[in-house]
Amino acid sequence: MSDRIHASYWLETSDSPARAAEVIAGEQSSGTFLALANETPELKERSGARVEKLEIIDVADRPSLPGRYEAGARFTRCHLELSWPVDNMGHSLPNVLATVAGNLFELQCVSGLRITGLELPESFARHCPGPAFGIQGTRRLAGVPSGPLIGTIIKPSVGMNPAQTAAEARKLIQGGIDFIKDDELQADGPHCPFDERVVAVMREVKDAEQRLGRKVMVAFNLTGELDEMKHRHDLVLSQGGTCVMVSLNAVGLSGLRELRRHSALPIHAHRGGWGSLSRCPALGWDYAPWHKIWRLAGADHLHVNGLGNKFSESDEEVGRSARAVLKPLWPDVPMAAMPVFSSGQTGLVAASTYAATQGSADLIFAAGGGIFGHPGGVASGVAALRSAWDAAIAGIALTQQAQQCPELQQALGFW
Amino acid sequence: MSDRIHASYWLETSDSPARAAEVIAGEQSSGTFLALANETPELKERSGARVEKLEIIDVADRPSLPGRYEAGARFTRCHLELSWPVDNMGHSLPNVLATVAGNLFELQCVSGLRITGLELPESFARHCPGPAFGIQGTRRLAGVPSGPLIGTIIKPSVGMNPAQTAAEARKLIQGGIDFIKDDELQADGPHCPFDERVVAVMREVKDAEQRLGRKVMVAFNLTGELDEMKHRHDLVLSQGGTCVMVSLNAVGLSGLRELRRHSALPIHAHRGGWGSLSRCPALGWDYAPWHKIWRLAGADHLHVNGLGNKFSESDEEVGRSARAVLKPLWPDVPMAAMPVFSSGQTGLVAASTYAATQGSADLIFAAGGGIFGHPGGVASGVAALRSAWDAAIAGIALTQQAQQCPELQQALGFW
Numbered sequence: 001m002s003d004r005i006h007a008s009y010w011l012e013t014s015d016s017p018a019r020a021a022e023v024i025a026g027e028q029s030s031g032t033f034l035a036l037a038n039e040t041p042e043l044k045e046r047s048g049a050r051v052e053k054l055e056i057i058d059v060a061d062r063p064s065l066p067g068r069y070e071a072g073a074r075f076t077r078c079h080l081e082l083s084w085p086v087d088n089m090g091h092s093l094p095n096v097l098a099t100v101a102g103n104l105f106e107l108q109c110v111s112g113l114r115i116t117g118l119e120l121p122e123s124f125a126r127h128c129p130g131p132a133f134g135i136q137g138t139r140r141l142a143g144v145p146s147g148p149l150i151g152t153i154i155k156p157s158v159g160m161n162p163a164q165t166a167a168e169a170r171k172l173i174q175g176g177i178d179f180i181k182d183d184e185l186q187a188d189g190p191h192c193p194f195d196e197r198v199v200a201v202m203r204e205v206k207d208a209e210q211r212l213g214r215k216v217m218v219a220f221n222l223t224g225e226l227d228e229m230k231h232r233h234d235l236v237l238s239q240g241g242t243c244v245m246v247s248l249n250a251v252g253l254s255g256l257r258e259l260r261r262h263s264a265l266p267i268h269a270h271r272g273g274w275g276s277l278s279r280c281p282a283l284g285w286d287y288a289p290w291h292k293i294w295r296l297a298g299a300d301h302l303h304v305n306g307l308g309n310k311f312s313e314s315d316e317e318v319g320r321s322a323r324a325v326l327k328p329l330w331p332d333v334p335m336a337a338m339p340v341f342s343s344g345q346t347g348l349v350a351a352s353t354y355a356a357t358q359g360s361a362d363l364i365f366a367a368g369g370g371i372f373g374h375p376g377g378v379a380s381g382v383a384a385l386r387s388a389w390d391a392a393i394a395g396i397a398l399t400q401q402a403q404q405c406p407e408l409q410q411a412l413g414f415w
Numbered sequence: 416m417s418d419r420i421h422a423s424y425w426l427e428t429s430d431s432p433a434r435a436a437e438v439i440a441g442e443q444s445s446g447t448f449l450a451l452a453n454e455t456p457e458l459k460e461r462s463g464a465r466v467e468k469l470e471i472i473d474v475a476d477r478p479s480l481p482g483r484y485e486a487g488a489r490f491t492r493c494h495l496e497l498s499w500p501v502d503n504m505g506h507s508l509p510n511v512l513a514t515v516a517g518n519l520f521e522l523q524c525v526s527g528l529r530i531t532g533l534e535l536p537e538s539f540a541r542h543c544p545g546p547a548f549g550i551q552g553t554r555r556l557a558g559v560p561s562g563p564l565i566g567t568i569i570k571p572s573v574g575m576n577p578a579q580t581a582a583e584a585r586k587l588i589q590g591g592i593d594f595i596k597d598d599e600l601q602a603d604g605p606h607c608p609f610d611e612r613v614v615a616v617m618r619e620v621k622d623a624e625q626r627l628g629r630k631v632m633v634a635f636n637l638t639g640e641l642d643e644m645k646h647r648h649d650l651v652l653s654q655g656g657t658c659v660m661v662s663l664n665a666v667g668l669s670g671l672r673e674l675r676r677h678s679a680l681p682i683h684a685h686r687g688g689w690g691s692l693s694r695c696p697a698l699g700w701d702y703a704p705w706h707k708i709w710r711l712a713g714a715d716h717l718h719v720n721g722l723g724n725k726f727s728e729s730d731e732e733v734g735r736s737a738r739a740v741l742k743p744l745w746p747d748v749p750m751a752a753m754p755v756f757s758s759g760q761t762g763l764v765a766a767s768t769y770a771a772t773q774g775s776a777d778l779i780f781a782a783g784g785g786i787f788g789h790p791g792g793v794a795s796g797v798a799a800l801r802s803a804w805d806a807a808i809a810g811i812a813l814t815q816q817a818q819q820c821p822e823l824q825q826a827l828g829f830w
Contacts, residue, residue, distance in 0.1 A: 028600065030571040038583070039571045047574030047606065065694050067727035087606045088573050094638050094665035095602045098687050101664070102599055105690025106726040113690075156445040156454045158503045159462030168453070184517055185443065187510045191462065191502045223509050226641075226669050249516070250509035252667005254641050272513050275520025275528075279480050280695035311521040312482035 004083040006052065006119040007100040007289070011080045012064050012112030012282060014073040017054055020109045025049035025082050028104055047088055053081035063111035064282030075111050091127035093293055094253055096120070105283065112282030118289035120296075122330045128296035129257075130335035133266035135362045138300060138338055141242040141266065143214025144178050147393065150385050151179030151366040153342065158185045161192055166200035173208045173216050175371070175378030176386075179364055182221035184247050184272045194222065194232050202239040219245035219268035219301075226255060230262050237264055243301075248294055249273035260298025268340070269299035279312065287317070288324035291337075295329070301338045301364060307352050309343035319356035326360055339363045346370035346415035347388025347398065347408065354392040361393055373414050376407060384411035419498040421467065421534040422515040422704070426495045427479050427527030427697060429488040432469055435524045440464035440497050443519055462503055468496035478526035479697030490526050506542035508708055509668055511535070520698065527697030533704035535711075537745045543711035544672075545750035548681035550777045553715060553753055556657040556681065558629025559593050562808065565800050566594030566781040568757065573600050576607055581615035588623045588631050590786070590793030591801075594779055597636035599662050599687045609637065609647050617654040634660035634683035634716075641670060645677050652679055658716075663709055664688035675713025683755070684714035694727065702732070703739035706752075710744070716753045716779060722767050724758035734771035741775050754778045761785035761830035762803025762813065762823065769807040776808055788829050791822060799826035 013020035025031070029049035030039050057077040063069060082100075089095035096118075105113050133141065142149055154160075154168050172180055180201075188194035198220050209215050222232035222244050229251070233244050245268040246259060259267060277284045291302050304321040305313050321339070328334030341353060345367040357363060371381035384407040391401035391408075402409040428435035440446070444464035445454050472492040478484060497515075504510035511533075520528050548556065557564055569575075569583050587595055595616075603609035613635055624630050637647035637659050644666070648659050660683040661674060674682060692699045706717050719736040720728050736754070743749030756768060760782040772778060782800060789796035799822040806816035806823075817824040 030574040038575065038579070043571060043574040047571075065727075066696060067694075068729075088600065088604050089602060090604045092602065092639050092643075094640070094662065094670075095600075095604075098599050098602070098638060098662040098665040098685075101691060102662075102687035103690070103726070105688070105694055106720075106728060108725060108727050110727070156458060156462070159445040159458040160453065164453070184513050185503065185510075187504060187507065187513070189503050189505045189510075223513060224507050225509070226673050228507075229669075247509065247513040247517075249667075250513040251669040252664075253670065254644075254666040254673065255509075255669030256667075258641050258669065258673075270513075272517035273520070275518070276516060276692065276699045279482075279520055280698045281481060283695045283698070284691050305521075310523060311518070312480075312523050312525070313521060314483075 003086050003121050003123065005086060005096060005100070005121070006081060006083045007115060008117030009080045010077070010112070010114040010116050011110070012060070012075050012077045013109050014063065014069040014075055014111050015109040017056060017076050017078045021051045021054050021080050023107060023109055024104050025051055027107060028082070028099055028102060029084060029088065047085065050083045051080070052083050053079065055079040065111050067111055068108055069111065077112070086121060086123065091124050093128060093297055097253065097293060114282060114284055114286065115289050116286045118292055122333065124296065125330060125333040125335070129260050129298045130296055131298060131300040131337050132260065132263065133300045134336045135338050138266050142178055142217040146361065148361050148363050148365040148389055149178040149217070150382055151181065151364050152177055152368055152371055153181050153183055153366060154186070155183065155368060157183030158189065158192070162196040162200040165192060165197050166204050169201045169218070170204045171378050173204055176382045177216060179217045179219070179366070181219040181245055181268060181366065184221060184223070184270045187221050187223045188228070194220070195235055198236055198239055198241065202241055206240055215240070215242055217242045219243040221245040221247070223247045223250050226258055229255070229259055233259070233263055233265065241265065243268055245270060247272050248299070253293065253297055256294060256299065257297045266300040267298055268301040269294055269303065271303045287321040291321070291324060292329070295325070295335060295337050299337055301340050304339045304341060306341040306343045306345045307349040307356060311343055322357050322363070326357060326362065340366060342366035344369070347385050347411055348415045350388040350392040361389065365389070370415060374407070374411055375414065376410055380407040380410065383407040418501050418536050418538065420501060420511060420515070420536070421496060421498045422530060423532030424495045425492065425527070425529040425531050426525065427475070427490050427492045428524050429478065429484040429490055429526050430524040432471060432491050432493045436466045436469050436495050438522060438524055439519050440466055442522060443497070443514055443517060444499060444503065462500065464497050464499045466495070467498050468494065470494040480526050482526055483523055484526065492527070501536060501538065506539050508543060508712055512668065512708060529697060529699055529701065530704050531701045533707055537748065539711065540745060540748040540750070544675050544713045545711055545744070546713060546715040546752050547675065547678065548715045549751045550753050553681050556630070557593055557632040561776065563776050563778050563780040563804055564593040564632070565797055566596065566779050567592055567783055567786055568596050568598055568781060569601070570598065570783060572598030573604065573607070577611040577615040580607060580612050581619050584616045584633070585619045586793050588619055591797045592631060594632045594634070594781070596634040596660055596683060596781065599636060599685045602636050602638045603643070609635070610650055613651055613654055613656065617656055621655055630655070630657055632657045634658040636660040636662070638662045638665050641673055644670070644674055648674070648678055648680065656680065658683055660685060662687050663714070668708065668712055671709060671714065672712045681715040682713055683716040684709055684718065686718045702736040706736070706740060707744070710740070710750060710752050714752055716755050719754045719756060721756040721758045721760045722764040722771060726758055737772050737778070741772060741777065755781060757781035759784070762800050762826060763830045765803040765807035776804065780804070785830060789822070789826055790829070791825055795822040795825065798822040
């Protein structure tokens with residue numbers, strides 16, 4: 001790997017692909033719409049972005065995105081890879097973002113542009129913190145040495161007061177859950193103040209600690225202004241909590257980075273709003289390059305949706321996202337983070353999820369109805385999920401596993 | 416205005432619009448995919464999002480966005496307005512964002528969703544700083560009491576060292592420019608360190624100050640980590656600078672908010688990456704609701720592209736964006752910000768720009784080729800632009816105005 005930043009794109013253009021690639025490279029480095037006297041060959045050699053790869057895929061009659069195109073224009077799709085010298089922006093994630101995802105989506109020759117890859121030289125590892133806890137730190141704090149962390153989300157998302165929230169948490173803790181998270185809509189509204197909620201919920205966690213021999217991990221959603229987030233983090237820590245949660249798109253990169261700097265706890269990163277960045281196939285981001293920025297900035301857990309989810313993402317996309325989160329960033333500096341599966345999850349997808357992660361159970365598996373719907377109650381729901389995962393890891397069919405596990409047997413009826 | 420947050424959407428759905436609206440409202444408040452025992456009628460009444468408006472536009476045979484739809488599904492487009500009680504998230508911009516733009520874009524029934532409006536109760540004015548300088552503060556610091564601030568961007572964007580950058584600035588200052596900005600690709604790379612650049616450029620600004628009777632405003636791009644941004648701001652201030660610039664999408668909402676809290680200078684807000692949020696008509700954001708979040712958080716200047724720009728945005732969109740930035744947020748608390756026009760700007764669009772702002776010249780008008788291309792040099796280019804704006808404001812045709820202004824006469828030949 002050179003000392004250059006590489007970004008890959010799916011590009012659709014009304015221009016000749018080679019010219020479009022040069023326009024994008026120029027616009028995002030030393031060029032502009034006009035020839036510049038100061039843009040000497042030396043300057044361009046030193047600071048210009050380089051077209052590293054340009055492979056034509058196909059040609060379409062209609063543009064993917066509306067724009068100002070010449071009559072009769074045709075639209076060529078291609079794989080484009082650009083590179084920039086690190087000297088242009090230094091080892092600065094916000095400025096990497098401003099470079100690889102700046103004013104290029106709206107260029108007139110662009111009828112579609114999506115970031116499909118991002119590779120940074122290993123020198124970034126010295127300048128970016130990465131996850132402080134990652135997989136091993138999370139397992140240690142949660143007291144779950146192997147297998148997935150079985151988790152859930154407090155519901156209803158909003159509307160309950162702290163005492164009601166704590167009562168829900170108690171049910172879940174008594175049911176043997178490993179991980180609980182706030183909904184991303186629940187932060188610090190007047191009806192359920194953060195501080196009171198944390199105190200009430202942590203009382204339940206600590207009450208159960210001795211009996212369980214471990215502390216259930218609760219990701220408290222501290223999303224807010226920076227000073228609020230720091231205060232909230234400190235409160236969670238002082239109450240013996242082991243995780244904080246933040247909505248990445250709501251606070252942005254500076255917010256995560258400062259939280260990481262301040263935090264003594266794993267950061268559970270929610271991706272709410274992700275659809276707005278990804279759902280148009282001809283625009284925005286693939287998850288692999290997008291998550292990398294946040295992981296480098298310090299996210300320990302990263303949401304990836306779930307197989308068979310209730311949203312519009314395909315299982316293939318979910319699997320790709322999860323593998324991206326688990327893939328080492330560099331051979332010597334993996335900065336591993338933990339993928340979080342959620343949305344309509346049950347034991348039925350344990351085996352396919354395990355296959356999608358290529359045999360990794362270093363993940364959080366959050367289910368709602370898959371637990372609460374169990375006729376035997378929360379404890380049976382959790383036991384059934386765990387048993388389904390044991391079967392997935394051992395390569396045993398669920399129906400066979402169910403013969404040893406009555407909770408799983410019952411669960412197969414409603415999942 | 417009630418004590419509720421209102422968000423408007425363009426929605427396309429494969430479901431019945433009424434059911435889709437309820438699903439979205441539920442998902443973003445107290446509901447979920449499953450009926451919940453705890454979601455009592457009282458809780459729903461208190462905390463649920465409400466469907467305020469649902470107007471069907473038309474029906475399409477094909478979805479705007481790919482997804483998992485039933486065979487033969489039809490796709491209804493509608494205007495949807497939802498509201499939430501402020502008590503759900505408090506007066507917290509990040510949590511407003513997590514609510515109105517969270518996990519709703521990817522819902523399975525959604526084949527298109529775009530945020531078209533956002534109205535917050537006036538109580539937010541007590542919790543959000545808004546621009547510290549806005550129009551009047553910017554005019555005072557720049558010494559430009561009326562008319563647009565005529566500006567430009569240092570080019571090449573990257574590749575010049577601090578001394579070369581200062582030499583460019585000198586040319587512009589001697590040419591009579593009001594406003595200069597860094598390119599968003601130029602922050603603090605090793606080849607052009609921020610601190611050295613500021614010192615060198617500010618020397619030129621101060622050298623010219625006595626002669627001009629005013630300080631040319633330079634927006635230095637301090638985009639970076641928070642501690643870096645604060646340090647850089649302090650340096651600009653200590654050198655007598657009057658403006659800082661930040662890339663909103665690179666630092667995020669926490670970054671802008673903390674910068675606003677720290678800053679004693681106007682904040683010039685760059686929207687690089689905006690295309691990724693807006694170019695698919697069936698997804699993402701309109702500019703009016705999007706810019707409002709940043710303006711409430713403290714942006715003084717907000718980029719809106721330019722009429723006849725080199726990008727793909729239409730003149731209608733640009734005009735709408737500019738009017739949104741100038742529109743008071745509330746009758747008693749306008750929190751006015753200054754729109755920044757740029758990209759291929761010349762005096763030819765002065766009159767249409769003035770019409771698009773409905774007769775406001777409270778704006779920054781940044782030109783590159785429109786200035787540098789003038790055969791008489793930078794000073795003539797600036798004079799021609801100023802004269803074109805004088806004509807626009809007075810309602811005089813450019814050809815007539817050019818009879819009094821030889822620089823404009825010459826400019827009309829090359830614009």
